Amino acid sequence: MPDLWNSQPLHTTLVEILYKKGGALTDVELYKALEKAYGELSHRELNKTLMRLEVRGVVHVSHLTKNKKRVELRHIPSKNG
Numbered sequence: 001m002p003d004l005w006n007s008q009p010l011h012t013t014l015v016e017i018l019y020k021k022g023g024a025l026t027d028v029e030l031y032k033a034l035e036k037a038y039g040e041l042s043h044r045e046l047n048k049t050l051m052r053l054e055v056r057g058v059v060h061v062s063h064l065t066k067n068k069k070r071v072e073l074r075h076i077p078s079k080n081g
Contacts, residue, residue: 010049013037015058015073024072026064 017033018025025033027046035041050071053059060072 010034010038010041010045011053011058014049014053018059018071018073019076023076024070027061027069027071030071 014030014034017030017037021029021033027050031041031043031046034046050059050061054061057074060074062070062072064070
C-alpha cells in the first residue's frame with residue numbers, strides 16, 4: 001500500500017492504462033494494473049468508475065463470460081498528435 005495518496009483521479013489513471021495497453025484489457029488485467037498504482041482498490045470502486053466512464057462515452061464494457069469483462073476505449077487518439 002503506498003504511503004501517499006495518488007494525486008491523479010482513478011478515472012484518469014484507468015484511461016491512461018487502457019491507452020498504453022492498446023485500448024483494451026479485461027477487467028481483471030485492469031484491476032491488477034490499478035492496484036499497483038493505488039494499492040488497495042475495491043472491485044466496487046472499479047465498477048463504479050467503469051460505469052461512469054461508459055455513460056460518458058469514454059469506454060465500452062462488454063461481457064466475455066459471466067465473471068469476465070472486456071474494457072475498451074471508444075476513441076484512441078493518434079500518437080502523432
